[in-house]
Amino acid sequence: MSFPFLEVANVTKSFGHFIALRQISLTVKEGQTTALIGPNGAGKTTFYNLLSGRLQPSEGTVHFCGRPVSGQPPHKINKMGISRSFQITNIFSELTVLENVLVALIAHLGQGLHFWQIVHRDKQLASRGMAMLERLGLSALAGSRAGTLSYGDKRLLELAIVLATEPKLVLLDEPTAGMTPEETHAVIRLLRSLADEGKYTFLITEHDMNVVFGLAEHIFVFHRGELLAEGTGEQIKANPEVRSAYLGEEVEGC
Amino acid sequence: MRKKLQLGTLLLLAVGLVLLPKLSPFFIVFVATEILILGLFATSFNLMFGYCGLLSFGHGAFFGTGAYVAGLLLQHLQWDFFWVLAVAPLAAALVATLIGCLCVRLNEVYFSMLTLAFGMMIFAIAHQWRSVTGGSDGLAGFPLTRVGLGLDLVLANPFHFYYLTLVIVGLSLAAIYTLTISPFGLILRAMRENSERVAFAGIPANRYRLYGFILSGLFSGLAGALFAAFSRVAVPEMAHWTQSAEPILMTILGGSQFFFGPLAGAAVFLGLKTLITSYTSEWMIYLGIILLGMVLFLPKGIFGLFERWLGGRT
Numbered sequence: 338m339s340f341p342f343l344e345v346a347n348v349t350k351s352f353g354h355f356i357a358l359r360q361i362s363l364t365v366k367e368g369q370t371t372a373l374i375g376p377n378g379a380g381k382t383t384f385y386n387l388l389s390g391r392l393q394p395s396e397g398t399v400h401f402c403g404r405p406v407s408g409q410p411p412h413k414i415n416k417m418g419i420s421r422s423f424q425i426t427n428i429f430s431e432l433t434v435l436e437n438v439l440v441a442l443i444a445h446l447g448q449g450l451h452f453w454q455i456v457h458r459d460k461q462l463a464s465r466g467m468a469m470l471e472r473l474g475l476s477a478l479a480g481s482r483a484g485t486l487s488y489g490d491k492r493l494l495e496l497a498i499v500l501a502t503e504p505k506l507v508l509l510d511e512p513t514a515g516m517t518p519e520e521t522h523a524v525i526r527l528l529r530s531l532a533d534e535g536k537y538t539f540l541i542t543e544h545d546m547n548v549v550f551g552l553a554e555h556i557f558v559f560h561r562g563e564l565l566a567e568g569t570g571e572q573i574k575a576n577p578e579v580r581s582a583y584l585g586e587e588v589e590g591c
Numbered sequence: 592m593r594k595k596l597q598l599g600t601l602l603l604l605a606v607g608l609v610l611l612p613k614l615s616p617f618f619i620v621f622v623a624t625e626i627l628i629l630g631l632f633a634t635s636f637n638l639m640f641g642y643c644g645l646l647s648f649g650h651g652a653f654f655g656t657g658a659y660v661a662g663l664l665l666q667h668l669q670w671d672f673f674w675v676l677a678v679a680p681l682a683a684a685l686v687a688t689l690i691g692c693l694c695v696r697l698n699e700v701y702f703s704m705l706t707l708a709f710g711m712m713i714f715a716i717a718h719q720w721r722s723v724t725g726g727s728d729g730l731a732g733f734p735l736t737r738v739g740l741g742l743d744l745v746l747a748n749p750f751h752f753y754y755l756t757l758v759i760v761g762l763s764l765a766a767i768y769t770l771t772i773s774p775f776g777l778i779l780r781a782m783r784e785n786s787e788r789v790a791f792a793g794i795p796a797n798r799y800r801l802y803g804f805i806l807s808g809l810f811s812g813l814a815g816a817l818f819a820a821f822s823r824v825a826v827p828e829m830a831h832w833t834q835s836a837e838p839i840l841m842t843i844l845g846g847s848q849f850f851f852g853p854l855a856g857a858a859v860f861l862g863l864k865t866l867i868t869s870y871t872s873e874w875m876i877y878l879g880i881i882l883l884g885m886v887l888f889l890p891k892g893i894f895g896l897f898e899r900w901l902g903g904r905t
Contacts, residue, residue: 389791415793427791429784432777440781443774444793450802451774462774502793 340403342367342538343388343506348397348407350383357383358562361397365506365540365555370532372549373542374573375559376583381542382424384559385508388540389421390414401506415444420504424511426491428498430484434475437483437494438466441501466501473497473527489520500537509541513548525551550574558582593901608757612750622865624753626858627760628817629837633845633853634767635810636838641847642771643803644783645695648703648835649710652690653683653808655717655830657815662730662825663723671739672746676759676816683812684805686713691804695797710835717827729826730819746820756817763810768850770806779803844885846892855893859885 343365350358358380365371373381386392388399390411399406401417409417429437439456442465443449456462470476473493478486483494492512499507512528513521525548532539532552543549549556550570558566558573560582566573573579612620636650660679664670670678690709694702717724724730738744744751770776778799782789786796819825828834837860838853845856863881867874889896 391791410795411787411790412793412795415791420793421791423788427785427788429781429788431784432781436777436781439774440777440789440794441792443778444789448774449778449794449799452770454774455769455772456774456777457772459774498788498792 340400342402343540344400345388346398346400348384348387348394348399350380350387350392351395356562358387358394361559361564363557363564363567365538367505367538368535369554370528370539370552371541371555371557372553373540373557373559374544374546374549375565378561379559380562381559382510385421385510385542388414388508389419412444415502415504418503418505419508420499420502420506421508422492422495422499422510422512424514426488426495428483428491428494430482432483433479434470434481434483434486434494435463435466435479438469438497438501439463441498442466442469445502469497469501472500472531474523489516492516492520493524500531503536505536505538507537507539509539511542511544513543513545521545521548524548528552596901605761612753617749620749620753622861624749624756624821625818626854626861627756628814628821629841629861630854630857631760631763631817632811632814633838633841633857634764634850635807635814637842637847637853638767638770638779638807638810639803640839640842641852642776642779642783643800645698645800645804646703646839647694647706647804647807648832648839649690649706649708649713650807650811650838651830651832651834652706652710652713653687653811654815654818654834655713655825655827656683656686657812658819658825658829659717659724659730659815660812661816661819662733665733665735665820666730669734671737672735672755672820673739673742675820676813679816680809680812683815684809687805687808687811688801691801691808695800695804707832707835710830710832714827714830714832717830724825724827727827729824731824733823735820735823752821756821759813759817763813764854767806767810771850775799775802840882842892844882844892846894848891849894849898852892852894859893 341364345361345363348358348361349356361384373384375381383392387394388406390409394407401419404417406414406417429440439462442462467476467479470479473496475490475493475497478490486494496512513524516524528539529552531537541552553570556568556570556573557564558579565582566576566579611623632654636647639645639647657679660682661675664675664678690706694705697705718727735746738746738755744755746752778789778794782796782799790796815829841856841860842853844859845854846852863878864874867877871877
């Protein structure tokens with residue numbers, strides 16, 4: 338018997354009297370690039386925090402490939418195959434670009450307690466790290482201090498850290514926020530080609546509807562902490578409830 | 592170029608330290624021994640501070656534990672010194688495990704305050720448990736004769752003691768250095784910046800902090816054991832918060848972002864202290880003024896200054 342890839346069942350999250358998410362139930366299919374959209378305050382980031390272990394649901398459960406996610410700490414969830422990025426870029430500024438990726442690789446390969454090994458002499462580690470940087474077009478910057486990168490490159494570096502742990506499900510929180518249109522296009526192309534490789538399943542939150550409709554095969558719409566609608570891009574664009582939730586905001590996109 | 596310069600300086604320093612007893616009077620050798628021991632203490636403190644980003648204000652607890660366990664083993668069991676040096680750090684590591692379990696969850700000033708509190712608790716035990724620790728008098732007059740391992744060294748001879756210290760501190764620094772360039776060291780450095788990102792990459796961050804804390808406590812305990820043998824006493828002050836403050840000062844003086852910063856800081860601190868006490872008994876005021884100036888004008892420590900010079904040249 339096969340379990341659903343990601344299954345969220347009746348999840349509610351409240352902070353005191355404020356209910357951030359109410360009775361969310363949804364399923365994400367493996368291999369299907371999925372987007373999570375909604376106006377500000379809809380509960381998207383809270384939802385990510387529940388999936389990645391930063392927060393625990395007040396009610397309900399999250400299962401990943403049949404295993405419970407809720408109740409687990411972030412590092413265990415990562416080991417199960419869920420890796421996430423953050424809305425505010427989250428990298429190691431004082432380390433070099435390559436070292437940033439090595440941290441994730443070391444974690445993934447379980448070499449964190451190799452006290453006797455010299456990181457920079459480990460050829461296997463270095464070549465895997467460089468391959469990842471190559472994939473994201475950052476290899477020329479491998480030796481630079483991460484803090485000196487441009488904003489767009491920092492976002493890419495975070496993506497490299499996220500992918501280096503070889504997750505099955507990748508949660509991206511507004512991956513193109515703050516990027517120039519050219520950078521945004523590059524990221525869309527990159528994510529599409531990564532998705533086509535079939536190794537990763539992406540779940541993306543985004544305000545930029547070009548990105549959403551350009552990438553996602555399936556879309557969930559959150560509104561005021563509730564799941565308002567789900568479906569393909571065409572279905573979502575045609576949904577009157579979604580239109581009124583955005584109230585004048587641009588939903589058509591391109 | 593820079594690597595060669597570093598290696599050359601290190602080699603020169605090593606040769607200088609080996610030849611020191613041939614070239615300088617007894618008194619200098621005595622000060623050098625103290626610098627080596629407290630330099631090791633400061634370096635192991637910096638494993639937490641500089642690499643992991645956690646300021647412990649209670650490392651005197653581990654230094655003191657090492658000193659007392661060494662004193663007790665020598666006094667009651669007359670162990671060979673080698674075995675004392677093997678066991679005392681383990682006792683300190685055990686204390687670090689207990690204290691660390693409760694402290695590593697906390698960040699910044701909360702971590703510092705809790706380590707300070709636990710440090711003072713160890714001090715209180717050393718101070719109050721008269722029947723074992725000798726109370727405020729501490730332990731004194733323990734015999735220190737054989738090194739063990741068939742080594743024919745006379746520990747009462749300051750030159751012999753200096754060489755033994757040099758070897759042990761040298762090996763310990765090499766071990767700590769290896770740690771800092773290992774995958775574990777990289778994870779520690781990453782956690783200094785962003786322990787949450789590390790956790791979301793699949794590393795149990797608090798557990799790694801604890802491992803770092805235990806290793807730091809282990810080498811602090813070794814320094815404490817050496818210091819007890821060097822000064823021939825184990826007194827409660829060795830676990831006092833003022834003892835915990837010394838490696839902090841030394842590290843900031845030398846530069847926490849450089850591996851040899853704490854050792855250089857120890858040399859400057861103890862050098863100045865020795866120099867000033869030979870002129871005046873009010874050494875603390877003068878030392879304080881000098882340290883204040885150095886911290887104000889050399890925020891990255893002595894090594895930061897070197898780096899600026901080198902940076903200007905290349």
